[in-house]
Amino acid sequence: MSDPAPEAEVAKGPRPRNAASLVLVRQRPGGPEVLMGRRPRKSRFAPDVFVFPGGGVEPGDYLAATARPLGPACAKATGATPRLAHALAAAALRETEEETGVVLPADHGALTLIARAITPVRSPIRFHARFFLGDAETAIGDHADSAELTDLAFRRIDETTKLPLMDVTQAVLAALAEPRSPFLYSYRNGRPHWRVLG
Numbered sequence: 001m002s003d004p005a006p007e008a009e010v011a012k013g014p015r016p017r018n019a020a021s022l023v024l025v026r027q028r029p030g031g032p033e034v035l036m037g038r039r040p041r042k043s044r045f046a047p048d049v050f051v052f053p054g055g056g057v058e059p060g061d062y063l064a065a066t067a068r069p070l071g072p073a074c075a076k077a078t079g080a081t082p083r084l085a086h087a088l089a090a091a092a093l094r095e096t097e098e099e100t101g102v103v104l105p106a107d108h109g110a111l112t113l114i115a116r117a118i119t120p121v122r123s124p125i126r127f128h129a130r131f132f133l134g135d136a137e138t139a140i141g142d143h144a145d146s147a148e149l150t151d152l153a154f155r156r157i158d159e160t161t162k163l164p165l166m167d168v169t170q171a172v173l174a175a176l177a178e179p180r181s182p183f184l185y186s187y188r189n190g191r192p193h194w195r196v197l198g
Contacts, residue, residue: 016118016128018084020092021054023114023172024102024154026136031156034176035100035136036163037149045125050163052172053102053149054129055095057087064090068109077113077182077197078130092132099148103140110135113182114175116197117168120187131172167192 024035034052041048062083069075075085089108097103104110111132119126136154143152155163157176165173168185171194175183182197 014126016126018057018080018088019055019127019129020057020088020095021052021129021131022092022096022104022111022134023052023131023176024096024104024134024136024139025157025176026154028156031158032176033136033154033156034160034173035102035143035152035154036160037100037145037152039149040147045123045127046166048164049166049169050151050160051149051166051169052131053096053099054092054131055099055148056127057084057091058094061087061090061094064094065106066090066109067105067107070108070111074111074113074132077116079116079184079197080130088130089132092130092134096134099146100143100152101141101146102136102143104134104138105140110138115168115172115183115185117171117185118187120190122190129168133176 026033036050038050039046070085070089078085078088089111093104111134114131114133117129145152157173160173171185183194184197185194
């Protein structure tokens, strides 16, 4: 089980579900690009906004094979037990393949953690999400729209501000534009709050 979410975040509402996203970045002459797609308009969670591929941890993720485990610093930053940290990384890779068609080698050691995020208590569906960074140059296959994500494309990070985005997505993109230490993004009294992960 992951470490407890901040007390104010778990005191009310359903307990956040463990989830993971993969932030796939590639370098281009015009600047770094990131793979993003639009959520369905009728989705209960984050409708009609652009996000990174990702989703909740499933039982099979705990058993997924990997060439290398997460690096110690990355695993610690997830705030999870080693078993859950493994499942989170596996979920990020699996969800990316399911939602985009893009396959990454099952090498958790190649991933780094950008951020953790906990949805606010007022959210009808709550997640404790981990955002992993992956190198798009190691990916196999072309991205394609799915039932979960449409308008899929690699977009320049400095142009993503034109898209409808969640605040946590904006925070992750800002961290890509100006690299910083992994951080926790949560809410206090309904307002966004973030702190650097030690």
